[in-house]
Amino acid sequence: MSTHGVGASVLRKEDDRYLRGRGEFVGDIQLAGTRHVAFLRSPVAHGYLRNASIPNECRQQVFVADDLAAVAPIRAHSTLPGFKSSDQPVLASGKVRHVGELIAMCVADTRAEAEDIVDAIGVEIEELPVLSDMLAAREAGAPLVHEEWGDNVFLTTDFEQDLDPIIARAAASVTRTIRTARQSMSPLEGRGVLARWDSRLEQLVVYTSTQQPHIVRTGLSECLGIEHARIRVVAPDVGGGFGYKGILLPEEICLAWAAIKLGHPLKWLEDRRENLIASSNCREHHYTITVYGDANGKLLAIDAEATVDAGAYSSYPFSACLEAAQVVSILPGVYDLEGYRCRTYAVATNKPPILPYRGVARCGVCTALELMVDALARELAIEPTEVRFQSLIGPEQMPFNNITSKHFDSGDYPESLRQVIDTIDLDSIRSRQQRGEADGRRIGIGFAMYTEQGAHGTTVYANWGIPMVPGHEQCTARLTPDGGLELRIGAHSHGQGLETTLAQVAHEVLGIPLEQTRLIHGDTAITPYSTGTWGSRSMVMSGGAVACACDELARRVLRIGANLLQCPVEAVRLKDGAVQGAAGSIQLAEISRTWYLKPQELDTEADPAGLEVTAGYKPEQDSGTFSYATHAAVIAVDPLTGEIELLDYVIAEDGGVLVNPMIVDGQILGGLAQGIGTALFEEMVYSTDGQPQASTLSEYLLPGPTEVPDAQIIHLETPSPYTRFGVKGIGEGGCIAPPAAITNAINDALRAIGVELSVLPVTPRRIVEAVAAASDSSLGKVTT
């Protein structure tokens, strides 16, 4: 392994500026003459907009739907059969469909004054019955979010199989209802937009906190009706994305429109309240699920119905089918099943649209299935790990096409389980449980496993037919006259460390020191088109593109070097940042300088293509990489108070070849923190009239340093057979399994008193109430 190339845990180049507070985020950018925007948002969840009274003195500073009549609504269609499209108006017109929906844009010299205008506007809304629960919204006769649909279902998807012959052979079955909460993604930096009209270039420039600058540009082009060439989108430093910054915002369109109309820059920075009540909703699944097993604990079949609360609109570009349609295809998890039946519903309600969040669909699916694995084990009175060993896809079966035709590329799933069992010492936990705890708490251990399809390719997304389908990922690599290397990519790095890891990839190919390589990203004017950063794809796709571009640069450098060394190209090689031949060697910097500044020293037959290359990359098979992991949690729970302490946490993951294992550890630990949030804390509660019950972080609890244990991480390495260097996408995995592992541990701890929880987050209150229900205790009795 090289000390700076693929596999080296070098420190992150970008951290110097981040840690010194020298990053530049949208909020840091100051443009002369900037005015500020505040939005009037709907105070009710469902109703007809009747009248907005705008005081005359500020009429010129307020814009409503009629003013933006020429702007097209956001429309994220899917070609999946039966998908119903929603038109999401940029500013509400006719009807409001969730609390927080934009009604008016107010412009003033400061944000505070803009908010004064918001407060001065009177708005009349004729309230309609509210759909706050997805199951109620599915029922016939429910009020309609989109009247023209006739029901509230964006999409129904099915996987049909006759399970009767399998059920006849099953020794056991368990049925449960499982529910995950609606959550709110909480990047440190919220969304933010600064838009200006560049009158010299006749170009709209939009600085926005996004993971997908090119997709935002395409979305702006479509909604505003102006050509791509007149739009430049810049994503500067971005303080965390997690999927929330992978959507086109109505606010982006509003500010872009107003910047053109008004001719001066406009800024809007989302505050935490807007983030919580109006924008960053995600997750929220409901499962009714039955699993069948044989007497040995082998999982035979799954029969499931899943409902996803997709909220009021289909968000661009991932659409409202993102979660529910994926549930069907990935619910079988890491297991080799004989039978599978699943129907999913993506349901419209009067809540904000659900957006992609790290571990899209996977987190809910893993929670549902892995809770069922443990429930089956309890039913059969065997170790939950035994059900897994009986049911896992074996390494000898790889590559493996599972029951839903997912192509699992490689891996040894049982080995990751074995390593976690050994490291966490299952036997000692069982002995400790036998002994009991002096303080009256109960100890439990829980496991969860998943695969994480990453770097989904053209064939995968073409099937969904949403507004974007990824193709070849490109990189432009350029040697500068002083021998430095510029890498331009269309994906975006906002915590992933790509400024470091892509330099490592380039170093692997060209031998250029990391400090001489600069990653340029986040600007549509100077980077190749890309669908951006999402779906655990950047290392596979952008990494592959960087390698391909550097391969071609190497070929060109070798030709120039051979030319300068006066020998055939076959007689030279690239090593340690220099072209080496029998008669001597030439540093890349010298080759660069010669090409750019002293071309007279080159023969006339020198390659005219120069030292700038744009290359595209796609894995040999584009159905995605499948990293995977086993997580295990040991917890202590106090049955009286419902308090949970995480005592130990072990992860054995296989992300193929890791470009920078230290960064992968960071990704896993960050994901674990979010997974703990899903398991124990985060819940965006809505009242029956559709009002969000958390508008600050004192009501929406996030895990912090005191809630995240010091996890042990074990790396397995099964290289992907299809990708450059054998890498696999790992960006989301950390957050997928913790809810299932932790909930299984809690259920393991409380098994002896007949308690099983299946609603996330598992809060102290839910535990206390479940304990009371199980012991048939009532208020006034001592429960423990």
Next chain:
Amino acid sequence: MKPVDFDYEQAKSVDEAITLLTQSADALILAGGQTLGPMLNLRLVQPELLVDITRIDELVRVEASTTHVTIGACVSHAAVEDRRIADLGHDFLARVAGGIGYRAVRNRGTLGGSVANADPAADWVSCFAALDAEILVSGQSGQRIVKIDDFLVGAMETTIGTGELINGIRMPRLGASVRCGYAKISRKPGEFADAIAAIVHDPDRGCCRVVVGATDGLPLLLDNDALGLGPAVALPAVLDPGPVRDHLAWHMPVPDLYRLNVQCAVLQRALADAHAFPS
């Protein structure tokens, strides 16, 4: 969100602050700003005037006599946590202060602000109730001294009037054999508590006050006789859970199993704390 437009005055004396407060119908006092700041930003309060009292020397004083310690209203939680003020006994105040919010909150948040806000889940509210503290209130007609039980009226409600401000908190010096216990249960460190218990058992002064806080209203002072507690009897290591539970349930306006369970648990933890901390 950003606050509405307001005026700001920095008072140099208590009298000036009172004058400023009486001049505006919508004046609010700014001390540490740990509650007021977010409320301003969320526009939950829309004052015409903020009167900043943090630069008034009198309000950051600490007076220690042989019988009492008086702490100025603008003394920060951090000053107490760092033991920059006289100990009442059993290191009680410093131990409570160290668990308030996060250090950043403790650096700016003040004792007076916490009592004035009267959030039932605030640590000082329960702590002062257990200490039987007195609140010194300054107004146009001078200073009045109000016992904490009379000062607190309900959740976020006190008897403080228009044009008045909290000058300081006066607490008794505790006896040599005092035992103080404090515990809270919250979803995570730094968050507001779901349950609080504060205990001051001081035989030398003939005082035993056991308080359960973070209720929906006032801190609940437990009935010593009903639970076999009192200054004349040694503080027990644990309480018999049955009678405690009945007692707490009886005082709970709306039955809530979780609340009741954590109140029962937190009481036992406060007792354990009282015994665990060396006298």
